[in-house]
Amino acid sequence: MEGVYHFRKETVQFIAAIECFFAADRVEHHLMFLKNWLNPPQNETDYSPQQHPAQLFGFYEKLLPLFEYTDLLFNQGLADPAFVKAIEAAECHLEKELILLDYWPKLLSNEEMQQPKLVFLDVFCFHQLASYKIIYKDWLFAGLAAKLDQEWDPQIYQIYENTKKMLEACWLIHERIISRNSFKSIDRQHYMAVFESTSPLVDQLLFANPFSVIEAFFNLDNLEGHKTYLKNWYRTALAEGSCVSSATDYFYLYNQFTQLLNAGYLIAEKKLIYETCGDKETAVATESDWLGNPHFKTAEMVLPYGVNALPERFAINPYQFIEYFFVPAKIKQLRVGLLEWLYAAFSMKSSIKILDKEFLFEQYENMLMVIEAFFLIINNPLAGEIAKEERGNYA
Structure with a gap:
């Protein structure tokens, strides 16, 4: 008392x-x-x-x-x-x-x-x-x-x-x-423990080729488009008295992010490397495109097209970020945060402001890094070679 x-x-x-x-x-x-x-x-x-x-x-x-x-x-x-x-x-x-x-x-x-x-x-x-x-x-x-x-x-x-x-x-x-x-303070570990049993099932296509989910994600929109959607979602979820106007789009985006998290875990767990298939002319980018890009300082300094959230070492080797980040605890935390964003963005009476401020910004920053890492994996032909070389050095 x-x-x-x-x-x-x-x-x-x-x-x-x-x-x-x-x-x-x-x-x-x-x-x-x-x-x-x-x-x-x-x-x-x-x-x-x-x-x-x-x-x-x-x-x-x-x-x-x-x-x-x-x-x-x-x-x-x-x-x-x-x-x-x-x-x-x-x-x-x-x-x-x-x-x-x-x-x-x-x-x-x-x-x-x-x-x-x-x-x-x-x-x-x-x-x-x-x-x-x-x-x-x-x-x-x-x-x-x-x-x-x-x-x-x-x-x-x-x-x-x-x-x-x-x-x-x-x-x-x-x-x-x-x-x-x-x-x-909200006990995030307890909240995640309650939530983790709701993990969505991973379909057979994702098991067979986790990169197919990433390809589909960037066929839907480019890097800047996805980052803009994420920023608008974050702002709407923070604001009290407002909600998204296109609920279907954001619910679809939520499901896409969930599948990306599943794909990231499989890539990290199996240590997979993306292999470009098909004609070079139809590929999103070729090695010469990246080497000739004016955003590069060197052939290894891969920072093109608005990639600004990833630390330099992860931008050079995004597979290193995938292996570091996609562990069960971090995935559960992101999934909990995304669901909170979804509820807050759909409701006029709800806001994610009630949550810890440090966690809110960390969630947003982590999602930006995830998007950028996946973008680099399927668009930078050098990323796979660098990852193979580094893994060979540690073997």
């Missing part, structure tokens, strides 16, 4: 009651306990509070103070403004909480999650504190006597629903005020 003692005495006591309640168990377990208390399970293998009177009484004793302090602070209007403000959250912050919190409220609306006080006010809209205390006392005695057989009339159901919503609102206060989990 460190950092909350500047609130009024009643508010601090309410926070202490919340901390005590959730110290006993997680919110989802409390909700299940409540459900099985008021609606005893028919299956004997399911947990029944009636068979554990000590736990049932302990739950009741911790639940009742939540109603009492909620009534005191919100129904009677004694909550200090600083506390009401502290438990609120902006809509964009809810997106971050969705990642950070172990439990996400299922009964609360977005407005109620932004302003939990609305939940507490609604609890006493039709039922006062005395009604809750009487009803829960009756339920306690019935549960302890194993004679709870409630008929779920509208009044019973409303009290049950109000209790569940109150517990979810108290959980948000716990995460925002007590544990402050709501304000932690």
